[in-house]
Amino acid sequence: AQRVTQPEKLLSVFKGAPVELKCNYSYSGSPELFWYVQYSRQRLQLLLRHISRESIKGFTADLNKGETSFHLKKPFAQEEDSAMYYCALSFRQGAQKLVFGQGTRLTINP
Amino acid sequence: DGGITQSPKYLFRKEGQNVTLSCEQNLNHDAMYWYRQDPGQGLRLIYYSQIVNDFQKGDIAEGYSVSREKKESFPLTVTSAQKNPTAFYLCASSTTGTGLNQPQHFGDGTRLSIL
Numbered sequence: 418a419q420r421v422t423q424p425e426k427l428l429s430v431f432k433g434a435p436v437e438l439k440c441n442y443s444y445s446g447s448p449e450l451f452w453y454v455q456y457s458r459q460r461l462q463l464l465l466r467h468i469s470r471e472s473i474k475g476f477t478a479d480l481n482k483g484e485t486s487f488h489l490k491k492p493f494a495q496e497e498d499s500a501m502y503y504c505a506l507s508f509r510q511g512a513q514k515l516v517f518g519q520g521t522r523l524t525i526n527p
Numbered sequence: 528d529g530g531i532t533q534s535p536k537y538l539f540r541k542e543g544q545n546v547t548l549s550c551e552q553n554l555n556h557d558a559m560y561w562y563r564q565d566p567g568q569g570l571r572l573i574y575y576s577q578i579v580n581d582f583q584k585g586d587i588a589e590g591y592s593v594s595r596e597k598k599e600s601f602p603l604t605v606t607s608a609q610k611n612p613t614a615f616y617l618c619a620s621s622t623t624g625t626g627l628n629q630p631q632h633f634g635d636g637t638r639l640s641i642l
Contacts, residue, residue, distance in 0.1 A: 421569075423569075426567060449628050451630065460633050460634060460635045460636070461617065461633040462632075462633065463630040463631075463632075466628055466630060468628045503569060503570070507628065511577075511583060512558060512575055512577045512583065512623070513558070513621070513623065513624075513629060514572065514575065514585075515560075515570075515572075515631060516572075517562075517569040517570040517571075518569055519567060519568060519569040520567075520569050
């Protein structure tokens with residue numbers, strides 16, 4: 418069965434420190450993975466997807482198929498990065514579907 | 528202004544009452560989804576629809592019903608059979624295709640509470 422695990426419910430780091438939000442997945446096929454973010458009082462929105470291999474707001478995420486991980490990283494955290502982050506796996510079961518991790522609430526301390 | 532509109536923002540339900548949550552999109556997306564968000568549990572799929580007049584059950588469909596009579600609209604009814612309806616409900620939409628990398632676009636959500 419498809420599963421996404423985010424082991425940290427809460428993560429707190431100081432401004433300027435590196436950030437890593439962990440995501441592990443379980444899927445027998447070729448995965449398509451996303452990170453979604455929800456800032457305070459805003460709707461859930463796409464942050465980045467692994468297929469794009471891009472850096473968004475300084476964040477990157479590398480798919481490691483050997484470790485079945487898709488950790489989100491940023492070298493220097495900023496206060497505006499405080500938000501709820503969800504890792505999601507896309508798979509096809511009839512339609513394209515997403516399965517989400519439980520989410521990690523990131524707090525950047527000044 | 529393109530996007531997904533959910534209404535109402537807050538909704539209260541009495542015991543034994545059915546309530547309907549509205550979701551409208553003007554993104555011309557074929558696929559639409561309903562999720563339930565509970566603290567510490569992430570998002571769980573209730574129902575989804577790939578095309579007008581067709582919809583499928585998600586992982587937690589019991590106690591819910593949907594319709595897809597128009598491409599733009601995908602209302603969710605929370606029936607009295609849903610024993611624990613208090614939650615935050617999110618609607619999403621996406622394009623469809625053979626790939627798996629189409630992102631989903633989300634509405635602002637509806638918070639449903641029981642009186």
